[in-house]
Amino acid sequence: MADFGKILQSVGEFGLFQKVLLLALCVPNIILPFHFASVVFVQTDPQRHCNTNWILGADPNLTTEEQLNLTLPREEDGSFSRCLMFVPVDWDIEAIRTYGLNKTTVCDNGWVYKNTLYEATIVTDFDLVCGRSNLVQVAQTVLMAGVLFGSLLFGPFAEFGRKRAIQIPGVLIFMFTAVTGLSHDFNLYLVSQFLVGIGYGGFRMNAIIMTEWIGVSKRSWGACVSQIFFAIGLCLMAGVIYFVRDWRLAQLIASAPLGVMAIYIRYTPESARWLLDRGRVKEAREVLKKAAAINKGIVPEKGGTLTIFKSPVLTKYLFAIILAFSLNLTYYCLSFNVGNLGLDIFLTQLIFGATELPAHLLCIWLLEALGRRVCLITTLLAGGLACLLIIAVGQKAIFVTLFATLGRIFSNMAGSICSVYVQELVPTSLQSASGLGNIASRAGGLLSPVVNMLAVYHWFVPIAVYSSFMFVSGLLGLLLPETRRRELPDS
Incomplete structure (x- = not known):
């Protein structure tokens, strides 16, 4: 299967599936601020x-x-x-x-x-005044300690599954929010608040991790929308406390929607990225199929080198492009032979280096102006011809260097074209094609010293060999289709 970013591009980076999931994970953030109500909305020194x-x-x-x-x-x-x-x-x-x-x-x-400003607070219900007034800060500390512990606990726990790392904290929040509202003992209240904090920390952390479902172009939505819902919750909490004025009732009001959340959160999908990372490809594919069906997208087929050779068309394309990568043979044969061209080696190397940048810049314009197929065929044939002209001019240093430089320029341009072409000729799910192309180019570089050694038989033998490969590769380019300004194939 292709890398997850490319899979999401096919499935849909931020379609209806992701929007519903994001909404499901963000709505609880409206209620989560209510867990701070009992330690924030207190009258520390009431009459x-x-x-x-x-x-x-x-x-x-x-x-x-x-x-x-x-x-x-x-x-x-x-x-x-x-x-x-x-x-x-x-x-x-x-x-x-x-x-x-x-x-x-x-x-x-x-x-x-x-x-009193309120009908009931933890101060009035648990008599946290006079010598016990510092227990309000203790309650706040216990809640925040729970949040910290929940983050530490459920952060690593997410490695065992994103879905569980959201479900378990969600259930904890629901259960102990209700227990908090029913607590008639301060110690029980502290324990329940600590457990609420654990659930809160775990849920907030892993709800954001679930934005793995969102493509990189919309990834910021995950965190930002979550914070927006939390801000709405803070405003709503102030309004509810204003009208209710009873911390217990506020906790019980919050527990009702959290109970709904604890139920529907069971049906949130597992992170496909996590499933793929764990090698659970079959499960990941099933989840991705559901997402693709909702988003009206597609799931790229799993493919590899063998898949390529099952298709006669892909095999033909790949053979042509791999042989075209033999241009590296020419490039490195010329590069390694820089000291034998007749001119000063430093001047020749300077010329070789100075010509590469304009060659690549020119290639960018030609690819869009003329297309991939014409450019590839032309540069390969021109490069082969320039190399053959080295033989024609004999061993005159100036002309040898001139045609060798032209051969390098055209082989450079052909290399850039091949890099683009191979991505457009095969489906994005078959990225092993690029790998084969790179192997071919590295093999060309590896063989170049061996080809140059053929000069022991005659100085023009190496030139005849690598220029022949350029010609053959250029002619095979006639088998390739034009891909300029066309959508990349998906399958």
Whole structure:
């Protein structure tokens, strides 16, 4: 199978399949901010006083003002203490009024809250005030520790499957969001928040990893859209808390859509890239077929060298293009023989090097102006002719160098054309064709010293050999079709 990027181009880089998947993974981000509600929307120092209902046993008809005056000490500014009360006594009400209470203690029976911004927060439900006020920061720390641990845990876990790495955190979030809302013990609340954090960290991390399904041209959408949905969730959370004002109810409201998410997340597709990486090609193909059906795309067929030779047409094309790569034989024969052309070796090498850049630039224009087929045939034949002219001029250094330079220029141009041509002659799924072409070109370079050794028989023998290959390759180019401005074949 072709590399995954090219597969996605055929299946669809950002079609309906990817859009639905992205939406499914991003919608939970609207709810995820609600997990911060209980530690963000708190009134850390609400108006309060100790619960002193014990005195109502002595006189149930006491007014609230009388009860507070008799049971609470006052601060320097005259207000009732928010963290202390008088020690309860077993006296009748008249004795309390006559002698008064002087010994103070902490609020053993909890607090009474009034004029609070919210109906209920973790501060008021768990009495996180006075000596326990620092536990609000503890709750925040525990949640964030869970997020960190979830990222560390489910990051490597994604190597065992992207789908599982989303499903398990999703279930954790749903279950312990509900447990958090039902917690009536602060320690249970901390444990459930830690587990919610684990799920949160794992889901957020791996939901972005699932953007492996999105092609490189739209890859940024995965992360950016996810953040957009999270931002929407932050705004929605503020609105919900504004109207609800009860942290427990907010958690239970959040758990309902998370329950739906925990169900449908089971049906999210596994990452085809991960399946291919694990060698599970059959499963990857099935998933890709579904994606292609939704996107109205196609799945490239798996292919290789043997697949090429099963097709007479591809075999013909490949044979012609591989033999054309023999131009490397000419290129390196001339290059390795630079010191024997008659002129100064440094000057000759400078000429060889200086002519390559304009040759490649000219080739770019000619490919679009004349087409691949004409350019390939012309450069190969012209290169072969230039090399044969070396024989015709004998051993006159200036002319030998001139025609050798022309032979290198044309072989260079033919090499550029072959590199483009081989990509356009065979399907993108059969990239082994490019590999065979490169092997042929490397083989030409490898054989060039051997061909040059034929000069022991006569100096023009090597020239006759590599120029002949250029001519034959040029004539075989007549078998090739023109591919200029045509779509690349898919199969």
